[in-house]
Amino acid sequence: MADVSIIIVSFNARVDLERCLDSLLASRPARPHEIIVVDNDSHDGSADAALRRPGVHVIRMGANRGFAQASNVGIRASNGTNLLLLNSDTVVPPGAIDRLLAILERDPDVAVVGPRLVDATGSAELSFGAMIGPFNELRQKWRTRTAIERLTRQQHYPDWVSGACLLVRRIDAEATGLLDERFFMYTEDVDFCAAIRARGRRVLFTPEVEIVHLRGRSVAAAPEATSAAYRRSQIAFYKKHHPNWLPLLNLYLRVRGRWGGWGR
Numbered sequence: 001m002a003d004v005s006i007i008i009v010s011f012n013a014r015v016d017l018e019r020c021l022d023s024l025l026a027s028r029p030a031r032p033h034e035i036i037v038v039d040n041d042s043h044d045g046s047a048d049a050a051l052r053r054p055g056v057h058v059i060r061m062g063a064n065r066g067f068a069q070a071s072n073v074g075i076r077a078s079n080g081t082n083l084l085l086l087n088s089d090t091v092v093p094p095g096a097i098d099r100l101l102a103i104l105e106r107d108p109d110v111a112v113v114g115p116r117l118v119d120a121t122g123s124a125e126l127s128f129g130a131m132i133g134p135f136n137e138l139r140q141k142w143r144t145r146t147a148i149e150r151l152t153r154q155q156h157y158p159d160w161v162s163g164a165c166l167l168v169r170r171i172d173a174e175a176t177g178l179l180d181e182r183f184f185m186y187t188e189d190v191d192f193c194a195a196i197r198a199r200g201r202r203v204l205f206t207p208e209v210e211i212v213h214l215r216g217r218s219v220a221a222a223p224e225a226t227s228a229a230y231r232r233s234q235i236a237f238y239k240k241h242h243p244n245w246l247p248l249l250n251l252y253l254r255v256r257g258r259w260g261g262w263g264r
Contacts, residue, residue: 003031004101004167005080009070010088011040014049016214017088021053027094031101036078038070066184066229067163075170075178083173085189087164090117091212099209100167111172111201112193114161115209116152124152125213127162128205132190133242156205159197163189165211172196182240186233191240 006024010017017037024035038059039047050058059077061070075083082101086092096115104113117125126148129140143151166189176195179188193203 001032002034002078002080004029004033004082004084004097005075005078005170006033006035006084006086006097007071007074007078008035008037008086008088009040009067009074010037010042010046010050011064012042012044012046013088014042014044014046017046018049020086020088020090020092021050021056023091023093025053025055029097029101031098033097034078034080036074038074040064040066040070066181068179068183068185068188069181071188072178072181075173081170083168083170085163085166085168087213089214090165091214093210093212096209096211100206103204103206103208104167104169107202107204109202110204111169111196112161112203113167114203114205115165115211116205116207117162117164117213118210120212120214124148125162126151127164127213128156128158128203129160131159131194131241132187132237152205153207155207157202158205159203160190160193161203161205162213163192164213166192168192168196172199172201175199180240182236183233185229187237188233191237194241 008017008020021035021037035053035056036059037047037050037056038061039050040061041063047058047060050056057077059073061073065073071085082104084097084100100113100115104110114128117127119125123145126140126143173196176192176199180191180195183191197203
């Protein structure tokens with residue numbers, strides 16, 4: 001049995017996926033591990049490219065089922081004591097996964113750990129926060145670059161950490177029923193962390209580990225579809241967690257011309 005199963009969901013992002021896998025294989029974690037790529041019916045040769053990497057297991061979904069469902073398929077096919085959800089548009093430095101595992105194992109009350117995410121220039125991403133809600137969404141968007149750099153240099157116990165790189169104990173992931181597949185893309189990580197916290201478990205953000213997050217090609221190739229997917233997930237999230245706010249959100253999206261009838 002592996003100490004960690006690394007699960008990467010990919011969709012038409014071959015260059016990103018190859019770079020991510022090469023970073024993992026160039027300096028493999030010292031701990032027993034497995035790498036599983038779940039391909040959401042890419043048409044750019046992503047699955048075949050992954051298969052050419054030694055020791056990488058590939059699951060072909062046959063259709064684009066979204067991030068949450070594909071992640072769950074990968075989790076169910078894995079055997080690791082811990083699970084690392086990793087975006088295909090990340091680059092993993094040597095030793096990063098071993099350090100994340102060590103941090104998770106320090107505190108038995110911690111179920112989830114997220115690292116500091118930085119772009120290609122080293123600028124930090126605000127990859128954690130308070131539970132999504134009308135006011136917290138605005139507060140998150142208004143953070144200045146200086147504030148983000150300061151916040152991400154400190155350890156926090158936030159409500160959620162980004163699913164771009166999220167390490168979770170299998171026992172906790174399975175206790176919540178895995179990721180909610182109503183969320184095709186976006187907010188599934190916030191919802192997942194909320195379900196884990198509801199069981200009295202803790203979420204940790206650590207600045208001790210950095211992962212490069214390049215925000216890749218799946219989004220850039222289809223910006224309109226990506227925006228629509230975000231809105232659908234946002235509405236599904238409010239319907240589940242903040243139903244009283246849903247009419248106001250629908251009104252806001254109508255006024256901004258971004259409502260697609262998803263909140264009915």
